Amino acid sequence: MRQLALAVELSVAAIYHHFPDKNTLYLEAVRFAFSDKEQVFDQVWKSDGSAEEKLGRFIRALIEVMLEDRDFHRLMQREILEADPARMQLLAQGVFNNQFCLLMQLVAEMAPDQDSHLLATSVIGLAKYYIEYQPLLKNFPGWKPEHEKPEFIAMHITTLLLNSFKAKAA
Amino acid sequence: MRQLALAVELSVAAIYHHFPDKNTLYLEAVRFAFSDKEQVFDQVWKSDGSAEEKLGRFIRALIEVMLEDRDFHRLMQREILEADPARMQLLAQGVFNNQFCLLMQLVAEMAPDQDSHLLATSVIGLAKYYIEYQPLLKNFPGWKPEHEKPEFIAMHITTLLLNSFKAKAA
DNA sequence: ATGCACCTACTGAACGTTTGTTAGGTGCCT
């Protein structure tokens, strides 16, 4: 609270004048941080092109959002670590549900015979892991500087998924 | 430290008799927590069969370890969230390096023309995401109870990856 | 066998700092 007060150039007591306690302040901060992220993805869905191209663009957008706003991403990680069921439901329904459903529709289009919930999860999981674990991955042999570049990661994930779809269809 | 002392039925000072400070105690705890996990994977590498079979077994083991010992998994998540560079290096080199290299070798065998660091990362990323985000994923439409079963998740990830390898080779 | 020196494992009580939170007061706008 003291650090926060310093950052906003107020006294600690002034913060307590606006928020009842630390926890509700935190919750409101989380909600606020999430509120403006959705628009980035809407552009992807509005764009035209094949399903394959859309998937590529979505993955690219996902990675860029996470890399651009690291504080937001860390907040997200922390929330998941906490994993409070009530808060998970709030996050899912209030924030991510729309995007997840659109992604499910997209992968269902490309691989109609597969479980689209699982596939959508795979898409997000692949992208998220590259970002979250970058500090660790750096330390393993075989790491290259380009593994940090959004377009490189996006490319790898996209081709991996498209290849998988292709093989399944055959 | 006081909570820990209570848990092990010792005084706080007694703990400081065995460990110089909290940080090194924590680090040794992390190392210890992983030390017995490593054997699980060693069995996979010692087993015989095709590379495909081994990959399937590795993924299955990965998921089972993470699901079985949730405290350990949360510990890991916390470490990654913190992302202290010095500690990341210690974790990588002291704990995970061996397993990661073996996995890289395996995927290199199956897809020699691709970046094995990226592929190994994908394997772990897919598995980890399903576990970490289960509390969130439950809340999306299309979720089924079997999405929680290790063998089901392992199967999905394994076929996804093998399909991708197949397509690339063709 | 006894006394002494020395060790390890442990304790209770305190150190100084940081934590979330609040009581009481000041200045400003309406």
Add this chain to the structure above:
DNA sequence: AGGCACCTAACAAACGTTCAGTAGGTGCAT
């Protein structure tokens, strides 16, 4: 005058850490 936004200063609790001291065991000279 009264309400609003804000302050200083303090509160109790929790934090990591340390310090002086003790119980019990081992080895050794007497």
